[in-house]
Amino acid sequence: MRRERIVDVLVVGAGPAGLATAAGLAAAGVGEVEVVDRERQAGGIPRHCLHGGFGRLGMTGPQYAERCVAAAVGTGAVLRTGVSVTAWAAPLTVDTTSPRGLERITARAVVLATGARERPRAARLVPGTRPAGVYTTGELQQAADLHRQRIGTRAVVVGAEPVSFTALDTLRRAGVSVAALVTEHPRHQARPARALDARLRHGVPLLTDATVVELVGRGRLSGVALRHRDGRTAHVACDTVVFTGDFVPDHELARRAGLLLDPGTRGPAVDGAFRTDGRGVFAVGNVLHAAEPARAVAREGTRAAEAVRRYLSDGDWPSASVRLRVTAPLAWIAPNRLTPDDPTGAFTLRATEFVARPTLVITQDGRILHRTRPRSPAVPNRPFRVAGEWTGRVDTEGGAVRIALG
Amino acid sequence: MAVTRRGAPPDVTYDVTVIGAGVVGAAIARELARHPGLRIALAEAADDVGEGTSKANTAILHTGFDAVPGSLESRLVREGQAMLAAYAAESGIPVEPVGALLVAWDDDQLAALPDLLSKAERNGQDAARLLGAAEVRAREPHLGPGALGALDVPGESIICPWSTTLAYATQAVRAGVDLLLNCRVVGVGSAGEAHLLTTSRGALRTRYLVNAAGLHADTVDRMLGHDAFTVTPRRGQLIVYDKFARDLVQHILLPVPTALGKGVLVAPTVYGNVLLGPTAEELDDKSATGTTAEGIAALRERGHRILPELLDEEVTAVYAGLRAATGQDDYRIGAHKEQRYVTVGGIRSTGLTASLAIAAHVTELLAATGLELSGPRDLEPVRMPNLGEAFPRPYQRADLVAADPAYGEIVCHCERVTRGEIRDALTATVPPGSPDGLRRRTRARGGRCQGFYCGAEVRELYERGAEMGTG
Ligand SMILES: Cc1cc2nc3c(=O)[nH]c(=O)nc-3n(C[C@H](O)[C@H](O)[C@H](O)COP(=O)(O)OP(=O)(O)OC[C@H]3O[C@@H](n4cnc5c(N)ncnc54)[C@H](O)[C@@H]3O)c2cc1C
Ligand SMILES: Cc1cc2nc3c(=O)[nH]c(=O)nc-3n(C[C@H](O)[C@H](O)[C@H](O)COP(=O)(O)OP(=O)(O)OC[C@H]3O[C@@H](n4cnc5c(N)ncnc54)[C@H](O)[C@@H]3O)c2cc1C
Numbered sequence: 023m024r025r026e027r028i029v030d031v032l033v034v035g036a037g038p039a040g041l042a043t044a045a046g047l048a049a050a051g052v053g054e055v056e057v058v059d060r061e062r063q064a065g066g067i068p069r070h071c072l073h074g075g076f077g078r079l080g081m082t083g084p085q086y087a088e089r090c091v092a093a094a095v096g097t098g099a100v101l102r103t104g105v106s107v108t109a110w111a112a113p114l115t116v117d118t119t120s121p122r123g124l125e126r127i128t129a130r131a132v133v134l135a136t137g138a139r140e141r142p143r144a145a146r147l148v149p150g151t152r153p154a155g156v157y158t159t160g161e162l163q164q165a166a167d168l169h170r171q172r173i174g175t176r177a178v179v180v181g182a183e184p185v186s187f188t189a190l191d192t193l194r195r196a197g198v199s200v201a202a203l204v205t206e207h208p209r210h211q212a213r214p215a216r217a218l219d220a221r222l223r224h225g226v227p228l229l230t231d232a233t234v235v236e237l238v239g240r241g242r243l244s245g246v247a248l249r250h251r252d253g254r255t256a257h258v259a260c261d262t263v264v265f266t267g268d269f270v271p272d273h274e275l276a277r278r279a280g281l282l283l284d285p286g287t288r289g290p291a292v293d294g295a296f297r298t299d300g301r302g303v304f305a306v307g308n309v310l311h312a313a314e315p316a317r318a319v320a321r322e323g324t325r326a327a328e329a330v331r332r333y334l335s336d337g338d339w340p341s342a343s344v345r346l347r348v349t350a351p352l353a354w355i356a357p358n359r360l361t362p363d364d365p366t367g368a369f370t371l372r373a374t375e376f377v378a379r380p381t382l383v384i385t386q387d388g389r390i391l392h393r394t395r396p397r398s399p400a401v402p403n404r405p406f407r408v409a410g411e412w413t414g415r416v417d418t419e420g421g422a423v424r425i426a427l428g
Numbered sequence: 429m430a431v432t433r434r435g436a437p438p439d440v441t442y443d444v445t446v447i448g449a450g451v452v453g454a455a456i457a458r459e460l461a462r463h464p465g466l467r468i469a470l471a472e473a474a475d476d477v478g479e480g481t482s483k484a485n486t487a488i489l490h491t492g493f494d495a496v497p498g499s500l501e502s503r504l505v506r507e508g509q510a511m512l513a514a515y516a517a518e519s520g521i522p523v524e525p526v527g528a529l530l531v532a533w534d535d536d537q538l539a540a541l542p543d544l545l546s547k548a549e550r551n552g553q554d555a556a557r558l559l560g561a562a563e564v565r566a567r568e569p570h571l572g573p574g575a576l577g578a579l580d581v582p583g584e585s586i587i588c589p590w591s592t593t594l595a596y597a598t599q600a601v602r603a604g605v606d607l608l609l610n611c612r613v614v615g616v617g618s619a620g621e622a623h624l625l626t627t628s629r630g631a632l633r634t635r636y637l638v639n640a641a642g643l644h645a646d647t648v649d650r651m652l653g654h655d656a657f658t659v660t661p662r663r664g665q666l667i668v669y670d671k672f673a674r675d676l677v678q679h680i681l682l683p684v685p686t687a688l689g690k691g692v693l694v695a696p697t698v699y700g701n702v703l704l705g706p707t708a709e710e711l712d713d714k715s716a717t718g719t720t721a722e723g724i725a726a727l728r729e730r731g732h733r734i735l736p737e738l739l740d741e742e743v744t745a746v747y748a749g750l751r752a753a754t755g756q757d758d759y760r761i762g763a764h765k766e767q768r769y770v771t772v773g774g775i776r777s778t779g780l781t782a783s784l785a786i787a788a789h790v791t792e793l794l795a796a797t798g799l800e801l802s803g804p805r806d807l808e809p810v811r812m813p814n815l816g817e818a819f820p821r822p823y824q825r826a827d828l829v830a831a832d833p834a835y836g837e838i839v840c841h842c843e844r845v846t847r848g849e850i851r852d853a854l855t856a857t858v859p860p861g862s863p864d865g866l867r868r869r870t871r872a873r874g875g876r877c878q879g880f881y882c883g884a885e886v887r888e889l890y891e892r893g894a895e896m897g898t899g
Contacts, residue, residue, distance in 0.1 A: 023826050060841055106838045108823065119844075121833035124826040142878035144668075144745045149719040152747065154863075157883070164884035171887060235721065270742070277672060 024117065024126040031330060032116065032129035033057040033099075034107045034275060037066020039307025039319040039326075040135030041090040044099035046327025052334050055099040056127075058118065060106035064091045066137055067160070067308075068316055072167040073191055076316050086316060110279050114302050131330050134275055134290065134298075134305040135323070138312030140185075141268040143237070148265075150237035153244070155262045159189040162264050166196040174262035178246050179203045180234050181266035182210035182217070183403035185313070189264045190220055201260050204229045204248060209376065211403045237263065267403055269312030276305060286354025286372075287311050293343060294357050294364040294410065295329035296322075301339045304330055311356040311370055314405060325367065338363070344386075344416055349426040351375040351400075362418045366410035373400035373427070381428040382408055391415045391423065400427065431607045431858055433475060436630035438606060441622050444799065445469040445634035447613050447648055450482040451589065451783045452775050453640035454596035459787035460794075461603035462804040468605045469634065470597070471627060473612035475861030478593035480642045482780065483868060484717065484749030486666065486695060486703055488680060489513065489523060490781040491583040493548035493556060499758045500789075505778045506552055508785030512592070513585070515784060518809050521591045522698040522816025528584035528680040531564060531575050533733070537684040538576045544684070545579055555582045570676040572736050584680050588698050589780050590868040591812040596783070598857045599810050608632075609861060613641075616651040623768075636768045636799050638790060643714045643752050645760075645773035652769055657760050659773065661714050661750040664706025665723035667731070670876050671817075673702040673741040681734060690777070692730040694738065699843075699871060700817035701744060704731040710753070717748045744876050751776045761786070763793040770794055813849055815871055822846050839889070840882040842875025850886070854893030863890045 030053030033040045041064070044057045063069055065087025068076055076086035095101055105120040115128040140158040155174055157165070165171040173196045179189050182205035193200055203210070203220070208230050210217045220226045231251035238245045238257070245259045271289035282299040284291040289312070290298045290305040298305050306326040307319040333339070340361035346369075348355050353372045373380075377400040384392040392412035400406050408425075416423055430438075444460055446453045449472035457470040474480070489512060492505030516523045532538040541558055548556040557580050564578045565571060601607050608629065615626035616637070625632040639648040646659045674696055683691030695703045707723045724746060732739050753776055754760055760773035770793050772786065779786070795801050814821060822828050822835040823844045829836035834848030853860060853869040860866040863886065867874045872886045879886070 060838060104837065106823070106841065106844070108844065119823045119829065119836050119838060121829070121836040123829055123836060124824075139877045139880040141742075142880065144878055145743045145876070147724055147743060147746065149721050149724055149746065151718040158878070158880045160880040161883035165887065169884045169888050171884060236718075240715070 024124045026126045026128070028128050029054045029056045030129065030334065031055045031131045031133065032127055033133040033135055034116070035059060035066065035135035035137055035307070036064035036091070036101060036103065037135060037137050037307060037319070038068065038086070038090050038316045039323045040066070040133065041094040042320040042323025043133050043135060043306055043326045043330065045094040045097045046324050047330055048094065048097035048099040050327065050331045052331050056102065057094060057099055058102050058105040058107060060104070062104050064101055064103050070160070070163040070168050071188065072163070073188060078317070090320065107275060110275070113279070113300060130334060131302045131304060133326065133330060134303065134309055135307045136272040136275060136309045138269045138271045138308035140266060141270050143265050146265060146268065148234055148237060151239055153237065153239040153242050155243035156237065157262065157264045159185050159192070159264060159266045162189055163192050166192050173198050175199065176201050176260045177262035177264060178234070178258055178260045179264045179266060181205060181268070182207070182212065182228060183267045184212045184216070186266040187212050187216050187220060189266045190226060193264070194224065198262060200226045201258050202227045202229050204232050204234055206231065206233050207376070207402055211401050234263070269308070271309045271312050273309060276309065279303065284354065284356070284358040286348055287356050287358065289356070291345070291359045292357045293340065293359045293361040294367045296326040297329070297340065297361070299343070299359070302333070311354070314370065342418060344418055344420065345422045347422045347424050349424060351377065352425060352427060355425055360413055360416055360418070360423065364413060366413045368410060369408050371406045371408065371425070372403070373406060374402055376401060377427055383426050383428040384412055384423060386416055386423045387421045393428070431601055431609065433609045433861065434629065437469065437608055437611065437627065437632040440467060440633070442467045442469045442632070442634040444636040444638060444794065445471055445625065445632060446638040446640055447471050448480070448640040448642055449477040449597060449607065450480045450640065450642050451478060451593045451596070452642070452772055452779050452786055453638070454478070454593050454600065455783040455787035456638055456640055456772070456790050457600040457605050458596040458807070459784070459791050461600045461605050462807055463801045464805060465802050468600070469608055469632065470600060470605055471608045471611045471613055471625070471632065473610070473628070475610050476865040477597040477607070477858060478590060478868070481749050481752065482589060482593050484747050485589055485780055486693065486706060487587055487589045487697055487780070488695060489585040489587040490778055491551070491553050491581060492778070492781070493551050493553040493581050493583070494544065494685060495551055496757055497547065497550045500761065501759050501778060501782070502551060504759065504782040504785040504789060508782035511784035512587070512781060516587060516592070519595045520812045520814055521595055522588045522814060522819060523585050524696070524698055524816070524818050525585045526679050526696060527580065527582040528682050529559070529564065529568065530579040530581070530682045530684050531571070531734070532577050532684050533574055534576070540684050541577060541579045548579070548581060553581055553583055556580060568678055568681070570735055570737055572733050586680065586696055586698050587780070588815050591815060592780065592783070594858060594869065595810050595812050599807050601857050603807050607858065613648065636794055636797070638770045638772065638794070640772045642775070643750055645752065645771060649771050649773065652764070652767060654764070654771070657754040657756070657773055659714070659752045659754055661711045661716065662753045663709040663711050663716060663748050663750055665719045665727065665746070665748040666703055666705030667724065667727050667743055668697070668745040668747070669702040669704065669738055670742040670744050671700045673738055674700050676735055676737055677702055692727060694731065694734050698816040698818065702738060704738065706749065714750065717750060719746045719748050742876055744878070745874070761789065761793070763797050765797040768797055768799070770797070813852060813870070822849055839885055840872040840875060842877050842881070843871040845870045845872040847889070850889050854890070859893070860890070863887055866890050
């Protein structure tokens with residue numbers, strides 16, 4: 023038998039986004055706010071990022087996670103860990119499993135803050151054998167830093183974006199030498215100082231315009247085959263490979279709810295108030311845009327709390343929306359639904375190529391709504407933002423709004 | 429009860445030794461164990477059961493509708509299908525009777541269907557029938573454009589191949605069979621009335637010998653002086669799609685067979701995924717279980733035509749299995765009476781389905797070569813942990829969680845595997861020999877994130893279990 027319960031707001035996921043949302047709601051006194059997380063410990067991804075770079079003061083991940091948890095609990099939100107949301111029983115009712123038993127929780131509003139993960143080797147269709155020694159950054163960090171497991175002796179890191187350099191640090195702490203960072207892009211996508219440090223101080227070569235095309239080895243990885251853009255191939259001996267970046271939202275619950283998804287982000291489609299197309303269901307954090315820095319998603323959580331609070335008091339839910347669509351080399355934009363009473367915040371975009379001096383053009387049904395020259399270049403795997411002052415010009419009865427790099 | 433992974437084999441003379449603990453060898457050992465009084469060894473080169481072809485197939489419980497009527501394979505597949513279906517029901521091995529559609533995509537294929545129907549009928553599939561284009565589309569709305577018709581074979585099912593092999597081995601061990609893992613047979617000599625096997629763990633004496641070495645059945649056969657066949661590995665690469673793809677397909681979608689082989693199918697799995705494959709590549713390396721860019725590309729192209737939306741889903745795994753082709757259509761099962769030896773070769777692409785019938789057949793052959801068998805007894809039934817999505821999994825069972833909170837503690841989130849299930853697998857009669865073995869017993873780490881969330885934790889649990897002496 024499932025125990026049945028009712029709360030005012032149920033937040034699924036106790037990462038920075040979910041915790042910030044819960045903290046904001048509990049502080050506003052909206053009633054019973056409960057956050058559940060399937061992990062034994064709350065805090066989300068930062069829990070296993072033992073390095074600095076979180077929050078304003080450059081805290082480590084665990085310190086940051088602890089602060090997020092303390093803020094939520096301090097304002098009166100109820101936090102329950104080891105609780106997995108496994109299914110929907112009704113549009114605002116979920117089923118959960120935990121060691122304390124099975125429950126069915128109904129809420130007035132549900133907030134999905136389920137985060138994102140990196141695509142593993144299989145999803146990237148990298149052929150070859152299936153040896154041990156193949157990681158994503160997330161698994162590597164937990165194995166090396168939380169569980170203190172033996173990793174290997176010599177690694178190749180696939181990717182050269184900020185999280186790839188994080189993997190580099192984790193490997194170094196675990197005593198693993200790094201044979202190379204490999205990126206299919208012509209340049210790395212991290213801060214220049216970070217990349218310079220890896221190359222000069224730690225002697226890690228960066229191989230650009232190169233792809234890992236095969237894993238080799240029986241039982242244990244013995245090497246990877248690389249192909250350069252010009253067709254040259256090479257074999258790099260290593261016993262460990264880390265596939266970094268290539269984030270994908272953990273959208274299982276969103277999808278199982280039948281919520282409208284955005285084809286670019288693959289997360290639920292939301293408007294500026296974090297509303298999905300399912301009445302009473304909000305989504306926030308990396309499930310919307312994998313992946314953004316922890317501070318950015320925590321700020322989002324604070325804004326989402328305000329939106330949820332408004333909904334709980336006025337019950338308004340937009341019935342119509344206009345979709346936002348991007349054209350290559352843009353991969354996605356979030357939020358990606360516009361509704362009439364939207365607060366006009368900022369939009370986050372992602373490009374798949376370097377564009378040195380981008381012009382962003384926003385149109386609807388052939389009509390130009392906005393044209394802007396962002397100050398910084400577009401860099402793959404890095405956020406790129408546009409303010410929302412043009413949203414007032416959108417015809418809410420019109421066709422999709424298109425965003426392109428001109 | 430003995431499962432050993434190291435040390436010399438027991439200093440006894442076994443009555444029967446089965447070489448190879450794949451689904452076929454394990455089934456044979458189990459069947460022999462039904463006869464009280466026999467000392468039986470099951471010798472396996474790998475560190476776990478089912479590490480060869482048996483772990484990497486398409487997991488279909490075939491009806492044998494397309495077998496060559498009159499062949500040994502056709503009989504053993506038909507009998508084996510019924511036996512395994514009953515065994516699975518008793519043991520809790522997940523089976524889903526989804527049925528198969530052989531879809532015709534061009535006029536030639538459409539024209540071939542009536543012959544296939546009559547072949548199916550000759551193979552005892554009375555419920556098979558032809559479907560028109562509209563009915564095919566109604567049954568499989570996500571099919572790509574151009575399906576002209578289909579042969580409906582309602583008897584085809586999907587099954588869990590991992591728990592099948594494990595159930596056989598578990599029952600065999602519980603009935604007294606010695607399972608010798610990491611025990612590769614490298615030579616066969618004689619010691620008077622017995623065979624003297626040289627193995628990687630030392631000498632092993634046995635009166636009767638069964639060769640169920642799969643891809644290496646020819647090598648073992650040569651150790652006994654026979655040069656009857658050569659096994660040519662035929663690789664099949666497969667792509668496993670995420671569970672979200674499961675709603676796209678209702679049946680096993682088979683291609684209409686051509687001269688080039690059985691072709692690429694799309695099939696649900698009992699774990700709730702969708703399989704696309706296999707390829708068919710003749711190789712000469714019996715260890716070439718890697719996948720290739722060409723293979724994956726070819727499968728994606730086929731898959732796109734059969735079920736276009738499939739390609740939008742995330743891929744969970746890519747793997748390859750090797751079929752033991754011998755240049756002849758039928759199984760190569762035969763006894764050498766004077767040598768007290770039975771070869772079970774060429775169990776190419778239906779061995780999972782036929783396993784129990786092969787075991788019964790081999791047991792008869794052993795009896796005919798002089799092995800004295802007391803009347804068979806029923807073995808204590810095994811109850812396998814449910815890995816299938818069509819039946820309640822532990823995390824969904826309030827009764828189980830209330831009785832033991834470890835079944836409420838989900839460790840692998842994508843596959844919803846609980847600490848209780850992992851513990852059970854690590855302390856089972858036949859414990860896993862590697863984290864991969866643990867995955868095949870529980871599905872832990874086998875889901876869409878492939879360990880991003882749970883990999884380190886699962887490895888920790890496995891290593892702790894192994895330390896406790898159970899691994
Ligand atoms: C390897 C790595 C390194 C990073 N390094 C940095 C860095 O240095 N600096 C920085 O600012 N940012 C970094 N980030 C990004 C930052 O960690 C994320 O932006 C942030 O954690 C996202 O917060 P979130 O709340 O959206 O999701 P998450 O932190 O991913 O939290 C989601 C939570 O939801 C839970 N959950 C999911 N599904 C369910 C369910 N069905 N039931 C119950 N619970 C569920 C999960 O257990 C998880 O705790 C890094 C990210 C990664 C992956
Ligand atoms: C791609 C593909 C798809 C398939 N699909 C299906 C299907 O849908 N349905 C179906 O019924 N069948 C299917 N099959 C066939 C089925 O998987 C095989 O017929 C079956 O697994 C064969 O089992 P086995 O025990 O003979 O071989 P294996 O599983 O290979 O077992 C042989 C064992 O012998 C061991 N061994 C070898 N040499 C020695 C030695 N010298 N000493 C000790 N041990 C040794 C090996 O380590 C191995 O574990 C498929 C096969 C493939 C490749």
